[in-house]
Amino acid sequence: MFEAIAFYLFAFLTIAMFFITVTTSQALYALTALAAGMIFISAFFFILGADFLGAVQIIVYTGAVMALYAFGMMFFDTTREVKEKQGNKYIIVGLSTLAAVLVVVIFAAPMVSENIVALYPAIDGVGNTQEVGLVLFTKYLIPFEVAAVMLLVAMVAGIVLAGKKMDLSITLMNDVEIEEEKNKKVLS
Amino acid sequence: MMEIGLNHYLVLSTILFAIGLVGVMRRKNLLLLFFATEILLNAVNVAFAAISHYYGDLTGQMFAFFVIAIAASEVAVGLGLLIVWYKRHGSIDLDALTTMKG
Numbered sequence: 001m002f003e004a005i006a007f008y009l010f011a012f013l014t015i016a017m018f019f020i021t022v023t024t025s026q027a028l029y030a031l032t033a034l035a036a037g038m039i040f041i042s043a044f045f046f047i048l049g050a051d052f053l054g055a056v057q058i059i060v061y062t063g064a065v066m067a068l069y070a071f072g073m074m075f076f077d078t079t080r081e082v083k084e085k086q087g088n089k090y091i092i093v094g095l096s097t098l099a100a101v102l103v104v105v106i107f108a109a110p111m112v113s114e115n116i117v118a119l120y121p122a123i124d125g126v127g128n129t130q131e132v133g134l135v136l137f138t139k140y141l142i143p144f145e146v147a148a149v150m151l152l153v154a155m156v157a158g159i160v161l162a163g164k165k166m167d168l169s170i171t172l173m174n175d176v177e178i179e180e181e182k183n184k185k186v187l188s
Numbered sequence: 189m190m191e192i193g194l195n196h197y198l199v200l201s202t203i204l205f206a207i208g209l210v211g212v213m214r215r216k217n218l219l220l221l222f223f224a225t226e227i228l229l230n231a232v233n234v235a236f237a238a239i240s241h242y243y244g245d246l247t248g249q250m251f252a253f254f255v256i257a258i259a260a261s262e263v264a265v266g267l268g269l270l271i272v273w274y275k276r277h278g279s280i281d282l283d284a285l286t287t288m289k290g
Contacts, residue, residue: 007192011200018204018227022211027219034223041230044197048241050249057233060256065226065263069219072267076219076274091213099206106198121244135246136253143250147257154261161268 006047014040027073035066052129197238204231218273218280222266229259 017037021030038061045054123131136144173181208231211224233252240248274280 004190004192007196014200015203015207018207021223021227022207022215022220027217030220030223034226037227038230041234044200044234045237048197048237050237050240050252053233053237053249053252056253056256060260061226061230065260068263068267069222072271073219075271076280095206095209095213098209099202102202102205103199106202107195109198131246132249132253135250140250143254147254151257151261154264158264158268161265162271 003047006043010040010043010047013037014044027076031066031069031073034069035062038062038066049128051127052132194238194242198235201231201235201238204234207231216282218270218282218285221282222263222270225262226259229255 014037017033017040020033021037024030024033039058041061042054042057045051045057123134126134205228208224208227211227212221215221215224233255236248236252236255238248240246240252270280273285277284
């Protein structure tokens, strides 16, 4: 009963937040609505008993990813209105076809996969975090290490890409200096 | 009220995925395209966690973790590229990227 109430409440809230994210014309509204939607998504993980995944969702998405987006938005001119593509009939037709196919596949998939057995069944008497640790550090150890290397590469790439010309500050230069910098960039 | 089953979660995941697809299709601003991509990844994560719960298997949660790791690195690299592009062209609209149109 409470599970149903929680599911429908959070489903409504998540859909509303993500809908705002893709329809609003203000980038800041989109950012805040996306952050709220991420938090509501983590509620589903808690309902499903995946406590560790819910905590990771809050920490990584609303903590790291959203902070990174908010930081990145300071570089861009986000105060102006966002221009939208004009509605294209083919895109609408294609999207609705794709969504309909997805729904059909979803209802057909449980029928096809009746005989699925759990490869790593949940262990009784152990919390979710401990189960995750047991599986992650035995069966999925190598993908885990590869993911760590990938995150390191992404960090280095982010620093190298965004860190160029960080010693220049446009707010501290006057107009003549900014023009000189622009000309230098064009020439180089 | 009826019991919440696997299909409820899968339908919710489909709706969220469709919202993300609409965002990818109609947005012109690259930053908001990234937001729509995050929505797509999150919709898939919900489906993974639900399947993991209803089949009593932890593999779904493992894949959700790796999807989160990929999303984090995607944001780091993507934002770096966006900043470089914005410094060079002064705009992050998709129209500004079509320089090879001939």
